[in-house]
Amino acid sequence: MPAGNHGGVGGRIAYYRSVMRPKMTQQQLSDAACVSLGTIRKIERGERGVSDSTLEAVAGALGVDPHRLRSDREPAHTTVRDALPGMSAALATYDCPDDGPVRPVHELRAAVEEAAQWRLAAQYTRIVRRLPDLLTELARAYHQASAHERAELARLLVSAYRSADAVAYKFGARDLSARLVDLMRWAVPEAGxxxxxxxxxxxxxxxxxxxxxxxxxxxxxxxxxxxxxxxxxxxxxxxxxxxxxxxxxxxxxxxxxxxxxxxxxxxxxxxxxxxxxxxxxxxxxxxxxxxxxxxxxxSLGDAYVGRALDLAREWKPPVDLPAERRSGFYIELGRAQLWSGQVDHAFESLKVARRIAPQHTREHPWVREDAATLRRLKRADSETLTSFAEWCTAI
The missing domain is CATH 1.20.58 (Methane Monooxygenase Hydroxylase; Chain G, domain 1)
Known part of the structure; x- marks a missing residue:
């Protein structure tokens, strides 16, 4: 049954939980999302609303994008792209930021470290919501800093620029990505x-x-x-x-x-x-x-693709690796399987990649290419594949 037939965010959460393989219980969802069991139950019964942070936590635990749980929201890729101009505006004043408040260095450090964790987890929506203001504040702090604090603030700037760049690069904003790399190279000498x-x-x-x-x-x-x-x-x-x-x-x-x-x-x-x-x-x-x-x-292709398949038969990435890296493994594996004629396995690998890091998988150009190819090859088995291809804008 389509998720949309369930009505409301609670019904969609219950639906996606029920189609997990194996099925996820409410307790397991509570544990994975770090949301209380009582809250999960009330949300699914429609007895309470869902904050942005709770929605993202639940979506992450289910391996789906937040917009699939709440139909009144813009898709994540639109949300991210709409936020990129704000990132550009923050960069424009890197050397002459507006006056404003500056948190203590230890608080800025914690904010930058949190953004780095979002980068590793491929949580790009969270990054674009927070980074423009954080980049402006870091620039302000850097230019106001005493000599003994400037090196650390330069390090924090480099890390924050890197988190911002992860979004720009993954979402195809190549000029913005190149600008962020230039700013990393500008800041890093001061870090020593x-x-x-x-x-x-x-x-x-x-x-x-x-x-x-x-x-x-x-x-x-x-x-x-x-x-x-x-x-x-x-x-x-x-x-x-x-x-x-x-x-x-x-x-x-x-x-x-x-x-x-x-x-x-x-x-x-x-x-x-x-x-x-x-x-x-x-x-x-x-x-x-x-x-x-x-x-x-x-990357080498041809005679080397078999090596990728051999490695995958022997080993799978452990769950404690960063989500972006694990999803990348399955995207690469899916391409090797497709080239080797293993179309069913290729589609399974792409679905695993989506469960691990939905935003990273959807924006990967190889995913769109391979989903379109799979759809041409498997027309008789098209409903699930068509849904996947629509999701990653391959059609």
């Missing part, structure tokens, strides 16, 4: 942190991906590796390993199998010295390297 400089080089690779300038992007990453600190401590090891992971992928896009394998080998060696974690804003460790092995195999 070589590892942060390396992490900005990692992010900068987006501009090369967007321009399909893969060989220059590989050169830029290799220059960043030359400049990065020696890998003697965990953060240094992880930072260097992340650069090697990124270099492997862009080498794959450049069709340089030898360079891709060399960088993957280096990343794997470094990852084996660490536990999986987020270092300087980037997930790195053995699991992240495995995901990048799949990505490299798909």
């Amino acid at each position: 942190d070589p590892l942060l400089t390396a992490s900005v080089a990692y992010v900068r690779t987006e501009t090369f991906f967007a321009a399909r300038a893969h060989s220059p992007g590989l050169r830029a990453l290799e220059q960043a590796l030359d400049a990065a600190p020696a890998p003697t401590q965990p953060a240094q090891i992880a930072t260097r390993g992340s650069l090697h992971m990124r270099a492997a992928v862009i080498a794959g896009r450049a069709s340089s199998a030898t360079d891709a394998q060399t960088h993957l080998d280096e990343a794997r060696t470094l990852a084996d010295q660490l536990t999986e974690d987020v270092y300087y804003g980037t997930a790195f460790g053995p699991d992240s390297v495995r995901i990048h092995e799949v990505s490299v195999a798909v």
Whole structure:
């Protein structure tokens, strides 16, 4: 039965909970969303309204976009795109912000860290709601800061710009993304942190991906590796390993199998010295390297696609990896399966990616391409696939 037949946000929540595989109980939804069981029950019975934060928490636990639970809301992708001009306006005054209040540094730090967590979880709507004002406040704080506080505020600016860039890049606002990368590069020297400089080089690779300038992007990453600190401590090891992971992928896009394998080998060696974690804003460790092995195999294509399928048969990303990275694995796997003629498996992988990170999956160009291809190949099995294709605007 279509979700829309249930009427109201509570009915839609109950519907999506009932079609989970396996079915999710109210208690399980309560635990996953960190919302009290009594509140879940009252919402589903239509006895109370739903705040924005509760709706997003419940939607995240169900693996659906908030707009699917409340029909009177704009789709998330429209909400995000409508907010991007506000982000641009905040950037325009990075060097001459308006006067206004500034919170203590520890409060700004907490706000920036929260935005970084949203980035890793692919919660882009939350980012665009908060980041314009936060970026303006951080710029104000930076220009008012004493000398001993300025380095930390520069670090906070870099992290906030990176969270904003995740939205701009994923939603196709390439000029805004490039501007945010430029601002990261403007702020990072003041931070005086070589590892942060390396992490900005990692992010900068987006501009090369967007321009399909893969060989220059590989050169830029290799220059960043030359400049990065020696890998003697965990953060240094992880930072260097992340650069090697990124270099492997862009080498794959450049069709340089030898360079891709060399960088993957280096990343794997470094990852084996660490536990999986987020270092300087980037997930790195053995699991992240495995995901990048799949990505490299798909980038190289042809004879290498089988390697992606072999890896996926042996291993799946654990649930404690950041949602954006896990969904990316299934998007890449779906493409490998599609190219190998495994159309049913490919569609299943795309659906898994959507459950993990709906906004990231919907905005990924490969998802739209592959959903359109699957729909052409599976016309006789089209209702669910058509719904998926409509969801990601493939049709």
